[in-house]
Amino acid sequence: MSDVTCKKFILDLLVDYEDGTMPAEERALFQQHMELCPPCLRFLTSYQATGKTLKLLKPEEIPPDLARSVLAFVRSRAGKKT
Amino acid sequence: MKTDGSAAPAEPSDLDLVQRIKSGQEDAFEQMVDRYHARVYSLSYGVLRNAEDAEEATQDTFLTLYRKIGTFDESKKFFSWFYRVALNQAYSRARRRRPASTVPIEDYLPRFSSDGHIASPELPDWSASIEDGAIARELAGRAGEFIADLPPAYRDVIWMYDVEEMSTSDIAETLEISIPALKSRLHRARLYVRQRLAEISQAPAQEEVSR
Numbered sequence: 612m613s614d615v616t617c618k619k620f621i622l623d624l625l626v627d628y629e630d631g632t633m634p635a636e637e638r639a640l641f642q643q644h645m646e647l648c649p650p651c652l653r654f655l656t657s658y659q660a661t662g663k664t665l666k667l668l669k670p671e672e673i674p675p676d677l678a679r680s681v682l683a684f685v686r687s688r689a690g691k692k693t
Numbered sequence: 694m695k696t697d698g699s700a701a702p703a704e705p706s707d708l709d710l711v712q713r714i715k716s717g718q719e720d721a722f723e724q725m726v727d728r729y730h731a732r733v734y735s736l737s738y739g740v741l742r743n744a745e746d747a748e749e750a751t752q753d754t755f756l757t758l759y760r761k762i763g764t765f766d767e768s769k770k771f772f773s774w775f776y777r778v779a780l781n782q783a784y785s786r787a788r789r790r791r792p793a794s795t796v797p798i799e800d801y802l803p804r805f806s807s808d809g810h811i812a813s814p815e816l817p818d819w820s821a822s823i824e825d826g827a828i829a830r831e832l833a834g835r836a837g838e839f840i841a842d843l844p845p846a847y848r849d850v851i852w853m854y855d856v857e858e859m860s861t862s863d864i865a866e867t868l869e870i871s872i873p874a875l876k877s878r879l880h881r882a883r884l885y886v887r888q889r890l891a892e893i894s895q896a897p898a899q900e901e902v903s904r
Binding site for chain 1: 726855887
């Protein structure tokens with residue numbers, strides 16, 4: 612599969628490479644392309660950095676009384692004890 | 694992500710709790726709130742990007758659970774059903790605040806020459822900058838804004854997978870889409886966010902180089 616292009620690499624293969632579902636043989640070809648293609652390697656690096664950045668997006672803290680406020684809200688709206 | 698209640702033998706499964714709630718056992722509803730309030734809040738926060746709105750959406754979600762649990766089909770996975778309830782609550786609140794976005798995602802996807810090589814303008818490699826925690830948090834905040842602008846079909850998937858770190862099977866079941874469709878949406882959403890982050894990182898990266 613020496614005709615693997617950047618386009619195929621980025622649009623078709625990258626997501627399978629990242630989630631680990633790419634077959635071993637295809638993975639080897641993918642990595643070979645990466646070694647030979649600096650633009651694709653840069654693209655891969657920033658794609659992975661995007662994923663790492665997104666993992667920081669969870670709210671830093673959950674309101675400490677949230678569970679209690681949820682129960683109070685439901686009980687008041689439901690019109691009876693839950 | 695663990696949602697099947699198999700983590701510890703003493704823990705009741707989601708289905709156990711559902712059945713007990715349906716039979717009117719108050720403590721089961723309290724356990725359900727205890728089990729899922731943080732996750733519902735996190736999801737709501739992702740859609741609404743505001744702590745007060747997220748808390749109110751979380752309350753509404755559990756009220757809906759209380760009122761609608763009788764309609765839950767016990768042959769299905771509870772969390773997938775409940776996550777959808779939570780998503781709908783968050784979107785309903787979001788729609789009241791701002792109109793649906795129509796960001797042209799295609800404009801931010803990479804471009805290629807006719808021979809298949811990258812043709813997009815070269816942007817500085819910003820990936821090393823996330824080693825700095827403050828920069829990483831700043832970029833994450835901007836990424837959240839970019840995700841919020843995405844059409845819901847993309848926004849849901851990237852939030853669930855990359856932020857909430859849900860499994861593909863759970864996401865596919867929740868959104869009622871195939872795994873290939875999920876992966877396609879996820880990839881395009883990531884390409885979009887990557888490009889937006891690269892663009893806003895351009896100036897700081899150049900300043901860093903010149904120091």
